[in-house]
Amino acid sequence: MKNALLVDIIIEIPKPYLDRITRRFSIQRVKSDSPDFNKALAGADAIFCNISTKVSKKVIDAAPKLKYIGTLSTAYDGVDAAYAHKKGIVVCNLGGYSTEAVAEWTIAVLFEHMRELERAKVQARTGDYSFASFVGTELAGKTLGVVGTGKIGSRVAEIGHGIGMKVLYFSRHRKNASLEKLLKASDVISLNVIQNESTDGMIGKKQIGLMKQGVIFINTAGSRPIDWNAMRSVVKSGKVHLLFHNAHGLDPAIIKELSPLKNVEFYPGIAFRTKESMQNMFETFTSNIEQFLKGKPQNVVN
Numbered sequence: 001m002k003n004a005l006l007v008d009i010i011i012e013i014p015k016p017y018l019d020r021i022t023r024r025f026s027i028q029r030v031k032s033d034s035p036d037f038n039k040a041l042a043g044a045d046a047i048f049c050n051i052s053t054k055v056s057k058k059v060i061d062a063a064p065k066l067k068y069i070g071t072l073s074t075a076y077d078g079v080d081a082a083y084a085h086k087k088g089i090v091v092c093n094l095g096g097y098s099t100e101a102v103a104e105w106t107i108a109v110l111f112e113h114m115r116e117l118e119r120a121k122v123q124a125r126t127g128d129y130s131f132a133s134f135v136g137t138e139l140a141g142k143t144l145g146v147v148g149t150g151k152i153g154s155r156v157a158e159i160g161h162g163i164g165m166k167v168l169y170f171s172r173h174r175k176n177a178s179l180e181k182l183l184k185a186s187d188v189i190s191l192n193v194i195q196n197e198s199t200d201g202m203i204g205k206k207q208i209g210l211m212k213q214g215v216i217f218i219n220t221a222g223s224r225p226i227d228w229n230a231m232r233s234v235v236k237s238g239k240v241h242l243l244f245h246n247a248h249g250l251d252p253a254i255i256k257e258l259s260p261l262k263n264v265e266f267y268p269g270i271a272f273r274t275k276e277s278m279q280n281m282f283e284t285f286t287s288n289i290e291q292f293l294k295g296k297p298q299n300v301v302n
Contacts, residue, residue, distance in 0.1 A: 098272035103155035140164030145186030153192035
């Protein structure tokens, strides 16, 4: 039986899925910051890891038998996928498992922001049902700019179109507008790119300077694609309304500085967590392993 390391995965894998995996692999649970990790690499045929695990060149070189790396996430920027490819190691992610969940979350927080639903709920809980201070903004007729047209970005664009928004979209391989035109024209911008070297800092000072006054910027892409010196300046000026998913990876000093502002909303990493997407997650993670062993790998990212 082959050996696999279950690295840094704290989510409990339901028994039916774990049983399918352990029929094929002997599993050792280990943390990447533990001395046991380095020892265990020598005998590992596979590594199953989470979004934050660093599977670097050094880690890969320490695992001479390694043939498969599977991430329990869509993002895989912690894995040196290019080097793994050179070594003949297949890297698979969970592409598409949470498309609907993340896209719906993106539109949900947009509705909440435009209609001040949180303030309304807080007020109503005090017994105050007055409405004179509430004047929302309708989304129909506004321009939605989607940066990154993978599965999630494409679904955000579909929902936006369905509620009557004009949709501009941009990625390297699929676009109906240049990035410059999108940033200038959009009332709402949804950033949906993958964090990697090609997207690092893509929303910099120049790009932020093109945005409209009062633009709503929804980020589900993490912190790396954004120049935070430039972003914090325009957020503090009130030019940009920032809705940021999964602030866990952001510099705590920036969170502390921006959190008190009325035009900033930080959220925990909950966008992917629905009943349906969690089931999809475990099924995709397990079937990725099974298909690899059949010689028909799926969701390969390298």
